[in-house]
Amino acid sequence: MxxxxxxxxxxxxxxxxxxxxxxxxxxxxxxxxxxxMEICGGQTHALFHSGLDELLPSEIELVHGPGCPVCVTSLExxxxxLAIATQPDVIFCSFGDMLRVPGSQKDLxxxxxAGHTVKVVYSPMDAVEIARQNSDxxxxxxxxxxxxxxxxxxxxxxxxxxxxxxxxxILVSQVCVxxxxxxxxxxxxxxxxxxxxxxxxxxVMGYWEYPPIAEKYKVPIVVTGFDALDLAQGILKNVQQLExxxxxxxxxxxxxxxxxxxxxxxxxxxxxxxxxxxxxxxIGSIPMSGWELRPAYQEFNAENRFEIGDIHTQExxxxxxxxxxxxMKKPFDCPAFGTLCTPDKPLGxxxxxxxxxxxxxxxxxxxxxxx
Amino acid sequence: xARVDFGGVLRDAxxxxxxxxxxxxxxxxxxxxxxxxxxQEEAMETLAALKELDEINRELNRxxxxx
Numbered sequence: 001m002x003x004x005x006x007x008x009x010x011x012x013x014x015x016x017x018x019x020x021x022x023x024x025x026x027x028x029x030x031x032x033x034x035x036x037m038e039i040c041g042g043q044t045h046a047l048f049h050s051g052l053d054e055l056l057p058s059e060i061e062l063v064h065g066p067g068c069p070v071c072v073t074s075l076e077x078x079x080x081x082l083a084i085a086t087q088p089d090v091i092f093c094s095f096g097d098m099l100r101v102p103g104s105q106k107d108l109x110x111x112x113x114a115g116h117t118v119k120v121v122y123s124p125m126d127a128v129e130i131a132r133q134n135s136d137x138x139x140x141x142x143x144x145x146x147x148x149x150x151x152x153x154x155x156x157x158x159x160x161x162x163x164x165x166x167x168x169x170i171l172v173s174q175v176c177v178x179x180x181x182x183x184x185x186x187x188x189x190x191x192x193x194x195x196x197x198x199x200x201x202x203x204v205m206g207y208w209e210y211p212p213i214a215e216k217y218k219v220p221i222v223v224t225g226f227d228a229l230d231l232a233q234g235i236l237k238n239v240q241q242l243e244x245x246x247x248x249x250x251x252x253x254x255x256x257x258x259x260x261x262x263x264x265x266x267x268x269x270x271x272x273x274x275x276x277x278x279x280x281x282x283i284g285s286i287p288m289s290g291w292e293l294r295p296a297y298q299e300f301n302a303e304n305r306f307e308i309g310d311i312h313t314q315e316x317x318x319x320x321x322x323x324x325x326x327x328m329k330k331p332f333d334c335p336a337f338g339t340l341c342t343p344d345k346p347l348g349x350x351x352x353x354x355x356x357x358x359x360x361x362x363x364x365x366x367x368x369x370x371x
Numbered sequence: 372x373a374r375v376d377f378g379g380v381l382r383d384a385x386x387x388x389x390x391x392x393x394x395x396x397x398x399x400x401x402x403x404x405x406x407x408x409x410x411q412e413e414a415m416e417t418l419a420a421l422k423e424l425d426e427i428n429r430e431l432n433r434x435x436x437x438x
Contacts, residue, residue, distance in 0.1 A: 008411040010397065012418055021425040028428070095402070123403020125385055145402070151388045152404035203399055203407045233421065255414035256399055256407050265388035265406060 013227035014050075022232040023055050026239055030059045034242045035191045036235060037184070037327050039177055040198035041068035041355025042226055048364035050228035060235065063191065063327035064357040066180055066283060067198055069145040070101050071325055071349040071356050073173045074279040075313040078103045081142050081171055083308045085111045085118055090306075091134060093127035094142040096120040097353045102346060104314040124149075124156035124170070131160065131168035140302045143170040147201045150174055150291065151265040154272035157293070157300045169302040172292055175278055177201050178209045179289035184326060185217040192327060194238040196224040196231070199253040204269075206261025210249045218247045225253040272297050281349065282322030321348035324357050331361040338362060375400055 038044055044064045047053050053062060066072050082103045085092035092108070099108040099120065112118035117137075121127050124141050131139035143153040153170060160168040177198060184192060197210060202223045210221045220241035224234030234252045241248060251257055269291065278290030293301050318336045323329035331337050331350070341347040343359055350356035375384045375398060382403075386392050389405045397409035 008397075008409075008414050012414070018418075018421055018425065021428060022421060025424055025428055028431075122382075123385070125403055148401045148406065151406065152385070152402040155385060155387050155404065200399060200401060200406065229421065233417070252417075254417060255410045262388055262407055264390060268388055 013225065013229040015229060019050075019052075019228045019232050020055070022229065022236055023052075026060070026232070026236050027057045029236070029239050029243055030057050031243060033059045033061065034193055034239060035061045035063055036194045036196065036238050037063045037065045037192040038196040038198075038224070038231075039065035039067040039181065040196075040201070041065075041071070041353065041357065041360075042200070043067075043196060043198065043224065043231060044357050045354060045360045045363075046226050046228070047231055048360045050231065052228055052231055056235065060239065062235075063330075064324070064360075065184070065327060066280065066325040067146060067177065067201075068325070068350060068353050068355040068357070069149070069173075069175065070095075070098050070353045071321065072175055072280040072283065073098070073101070073144045073349070074281050075104060075315060076279065076311050077171065077173045078281075079105075079311045079313055080303065080308050082106060082108065082111055083311070084140055084171065084302060084306050086114075086116050087138075087306060089137050091117045091119060091130060091137050091139045092142070093119045093121045093124075093130060093139060095122075095144065097355075098142055098144060100346060100352045101349045102316070104312065124153050125159065128156050128159050128163070128165060128168055131165045132163065135167055137167060138305070139168050140305075141168070141170045142173070144173040146175055146177060146198070147204045147269075150269040150273065151204060151262075154268045157272050157297055158268070160300060161297075169300050169305050170293075171302040172273075173278075174273065174291040175280065176275075176289055176291070177205075178213060179286050180280070180283075181213055181221075183283065183286045183289070185213070185219065187326065189328065192219065194219055194242055195221045196234045196238065197221050197249075199223060199225040199230070199257060202251075202253070202257040202261065204262050204265045206259050207249055207251065207257065208259055208261075214247045214249050220247050221249045223249070223251045223253050223257050225256065280325075282325045316347040319348035321350050321358075324348075324350055331358040332365075334358070373405065375405070 127141040222237045273291035276292040350358040398405040
């Protein structure tokens with residue numbers, strides 16, 4: 001219709017007027033209650049930050065998925081990280097939000113406070129550089145994350161190998177979204193009827209893994225972005241399908257995501273990693289739900305490089321993080337929420353992270369009480 | 372490596388996984404790693420489709436109020 005295309009601006013997807021009109025359309029479409037899960041913790045925070053959760057019709061319940069990498073990193077691996085970080089001549093590097101995640105006895109912050117070297121890095125590449133500059137130390141990077149951190153973490157290993165950096169290793173806790181969706185959908189008592197698939201995971205991996213899931217469990221899956229308009233659009237497409245009774249995989253984030261994903265990024269991942277079973281904190285073991293280093297890159301495996309004694313894990317007795325991560329309970333259902341457990345003194349990982357559901361409720365709903 | 376402007380903050384990002392990236396592109400960066408080039412045409416198409424939906428909505432509302 002319009003002859004001249006308007007120039008793109010990233011702010012266009014934050015447009016409140018258009019977002020409100022998409023919400024109007026959701027209200028017009030919905031006729032009965034639906035439960036939709038946003039997998040990604042980044043989306044949980046974006047939903048609350050934009051106030052979208054308050055604007056949606058009461059028929060739509062959003063449940064928050066396990067897509068918070070620090071939340072699902074197994075307690076055993078975190079305890080191993082803490083054991084490695086306390087060894088002499090180790091520089092332990094991590095993404096920042098891992099530092100306050102409680103292990104069985106302590107967290108990385110308390111290890112740092114006790115005088116050990118724990119550094120926050122923005123990228124694993126920074127850790128490789130730290131290793132290059134400190135050849136007399138062992139530099140370990142805590143390679144946590146979903147598919148989104150895979151390319152960077154894998155690349156850091158390739159970089160260390162190419163540069164001959166022998167004192168660099170990674171402690172791997174890579175997890176993958178599709179096996180978690182299988183686990184959620186096949187769990188007894190599952191309530192999830194539709195999914196917002198995590199846009200940035202799909203940016204890397206594409207969404208070719210989702211049609212069999214949509215088909216098997218008869219759920220619509222909509223690849224969704226992170227701005228208010230993206231989220232509203234993802235929810236609208238879900239509701240339209242639920243009302244019609246269809247279960248297609250749709251892409252509502254076409255400006256970033258393609259069906260195949262980023263092949264170069266996938267190549268980096270496949271070069272360094274292979275699929276493996278992985279233990280998810282609060283959820284348990286999920287078959288083939290993670291990546292581990294391939295045999296050719298085992299020299300970079302921190303678990304081989306350090307003597308780690310027996311690990312005896314112990315979870316907080318009060319924290320209900322597991323039920324929250326599976327969408328079975330909400331943070332307000334937890335007796336410790338906002339009292340014994342706060343972002344300053346978290347009992348469970350979801351209260352720590354910028355992607356954790358408890359932290360989102362605390363940050364955006366601490367005054368509004370039970371919703 | 373490439374220099375990326377994060378709304379005013381300049382930082383280097385690795386473009387190993389993004390060989391096709393050009394100066395001036397919008398990119399998605401995660402953990403210091405550029406993952407995707409943002410497709411501006413697709414962005415404009417999405418916005419146009421949502422605006423069109425809005426037009427249809429208004430028409431329907433007008434029809435409703437007439438009925």
